[in-house]
Amino acid sequence: MARQDPTAQKGIGPIVSASHLADGGLPALSEMEFALVILSNAFQRWITRCTAAAGGEGLSSIEVQILHAVNHRERDKSQSELCMMFNIEDTHVVAYALKKLEALGLVAPGRRGKEKTARITRDGADLCLRYRALREKLLIESVASLGLDEARVSEIAGLMRVMSGQYDQASRAAASY
Numbered sequence: 001m002a003r004q005d006p007t008a009q010k011g012i013g014p015i016v017s018a019s020h021l022a023d024g025g026l027p028a029l030s031e032m033e034f035a036l037v038i039l040s041n042a043f044q045r046w047i048t049r050c051t052a053a054a055g056g057e058g059l060s061s062i063e064v065q066i067l068h069a070v071n072h073r074e075r076d077k078s079q080s081e082l083c084m085m086f087n088i089e090d091t092h093v094v095a096y097a098l099k100k101l102e103a104l105g106l107v108a109p110g111r112r113g114k115e116k117t118a119r120i121t122r123d124g125a126d127l128c129l130r131y132r133a134l135r136e137k138l139l140i141e142s143v144a145s146l147g148l149d150e151a152r153v154s155e156i157a158g159l160m161r162v163m164s165g166q167y168d169q170a171s172r173a174a175a176s177y
Helices: 006-010 027-053 061-074 079-086 091-103 122-144 150-175
Strands: 107-112 115-120
Touching (some): 027 061, 061 079, 061 115, 061 122, 079 115, 115 122
Antiparallel strands (some): 107 115
């Protein structure tokens, strides 16, 4: 049985953080934006706490994401690749994260031609495995019990990636406005 949004029955309109934005065109976009904000905050809190529970205390959410990305497919990653992967403009954010992960022994420096790279260390890979085990136990089991259609979840993820392009395009337009 599909769960319905309780606000839909009461006719109170979309759940937003800024009604003045929802009063314009496409109020559903304001609802999605608010949902993204609270989802993003919950996700960041989750990954830092899961990492801490797995033995990686003191890492920020971006540092955790970069750690997992460097571990991805056990292939060295450059700073520019990581910036592109996460759509990060400020390269200093990634550079700082890599330095911190290196100081903790979770990644090791490398080179690809003139470009500096990072590769996962045994300690970094072990932390990622402990994170995965906790994720399975604490998050996946709970989310799976919701009975969500995996194809629909993938479809929503695809929509989110498409929307990121729309926001990037609008950002470029705003920068020259």
